[in-house]
Amino acid sequence: MTLTFASPPQDKAELESGPAFTPRFDEKGLITAVVTDARDGELLMVAHMNAEALSLTLETGFAHYYSRSRDRLWKKGESSGNLQTVREIRTDCDQDAVWLKVSVAGHDATCHTGRRSCFYRTVGVADGEAKVAITDDHRHFDPAQIYAGN
Amino acid sequence: MTLTFASPPQDKAELESGPAFTPRFDEKGLITAVVTDARDGELLMVAHMNAEALSLTLETGFAHYYSRSRDRLWKKGESSGNLQTVREIRTDCDQDAVWLKVSVAGHDATCHTGRRSCFYRTVGVADGEAKVAITDDHRHFDPAQIYAGN
Numbered sequence: 001m002t003l004t005f006a007s008p009p010q011d012k013a014e015l016e017s018g019p020a021f022t023p024r025f026d027e028k029g030l031i032t033a034v035v036t037d038a039r040d041g042e043l044l045m046v047a048h049m050n051a052e053a054l055s056l057t058l059e060t061g062f063a064h065y066y067s068r069s070r071d072r073l074w075k076k077g078e079s080s081g082n083l084q085t086v087r088e089i090r091t092d093c094d095q096d097a098v099w100l101k102v103s104v105a106g107h108d109a110t111c112h113t114g115r116r117s118c119f120y121r122t123v124g125v126a127d128g129e130a131k132v133a134i135t136d137d138h139r140h141f142d143p144a145q146i147y148a149g150n
Numbered sequence: 151m152t153l154t155f156a157s158p159p160q161d162k163a164e165l166e167s168g169p170a171f172t173p174r175f176d177e178k179g180l181i182t183a184v185v186t187d188a189r190d191g192e193l194l195m196v197a198h199m200n201a202e203a204l205s206l207t208l209e210t211g212f213a214h215y216y217s218r219s220r221d222r223l224w225k226k227g228e229s230s231g232n233l234q235t236v237r238e239i240r241t242d243c244d245q246d247a248v249w250l251k252v253s254v255a256g257h258d259a260t261c262h263t264g265r266r267s268c269f270y271r272t273v274g275v276a277d278g279e280a281k282v283a284i285t286d287d288h289r290h291f292d293p294a295q296i297y298a299g300n
Contacts, residue, residue: 005280016263021273021280032196034184041191043240046182046247058275090193091282092268093261097196099269111243113166118242119249123171125208130155130171132241 003055008095016093023054024096030066031096035110038087038101044110045118047076049098061086063100080146081106109140112147116140153205158245166243173204174246180216181246185260188237188251194260195268197226199248211236213250230296231256259290262297266290 008022009015015022023031030048037044049057053064053073063084067074077083084102091098104110111118120136158172159165165172173181180198187194199207203214203223213234217224227233234252241248254260261268270286 003275003278003280017284019281019283021282032182034193034196036191036193041186043184043186043193043249046184046242058273058280089273090269090285091271091273092196093263093270098273099193113243119240120243121241123208123239123241123248125153128153130153130208131169132171133169134167135240 003058005051005054015095021091022095023051023091023098024094025051026096028068030068031098033063033065033098033100035063035084035100035102038103042117043119044102044104044116054098057086057100058089063102076110077104077106080109080112080141082109084110107140112143114139114141114143114146153208155201155204165245171241172245173201173241173248174244175201176246178218180218181248183213183215183248183250185213185234185250185252188253192267193269194252194254194266204248207236207250208239213252226260227254227256230259230262230291232259234260257290262293264289264291264293264296 006020006022008024025031029050033047033049035045047065050066053066056064063076063086065074065076083105086100086102088101089098109116115136120134121132122135123132156170156172158174175181179200183197183199185195197215200216203216206214213226213236215224215226233255236250236252238251239248259266265286270284271282272285273282
């Protein structure tokens, strides 16, 4: 990683309007990454990035994240082949989140369950209880086969 | 708040495929909320919700969040009038994020800077440094006027 990030400015106006990208990593060194499909804007996943993942993403053009559950850097698609080529990166007003517009290779699937998007369920209330309902059950690949060696 | 949420199941398959909405709040009691415009899918903001905000959102149909900087529950638009009517809520595979598709009232603006979206800047690299460039500078309202009483 050769690209580094300056510390966020104390001045709010500078953070919101200045020319520098100064991501506000949280106490764990992470920022939130929202990932949509550059093709049609569909929300594919939400993940986290540390400085190394963000730097590698900017330098290579392929999305890298930091896996909190596996506690390691993670090049998206390294197992499944569903690499994400980054078409555009945006940041929000207080620079604690980034938005990646990506093109997905491989099976055109982002979720480890084999679905196109991780957001395959709607949330609702029925009989006073919060429920989910599956709205997309199309599997683009078989997870048992793809992740067999992991 | 009358709606409560059961604890997430230990079983991963149940979490990913079961009928219950069991949000996985982090150690601060928060989950990530991604908010898009139901009209055209534009990403408007990323925020956080605690159980109370999530419950109120499901019960009232208006988006509520938890402000980490102000350390309090927050009905979006309570100052600016830019209320968000929730058209659909989704959750992701491991239920630690929700996606709200909303219709924005008032000025049709979500960012406190007066812009439609908080993601008004692109990120890039120039001369070895990470930079931002403003891609949307249209202000739908004047923040100094709208938030004058706050």
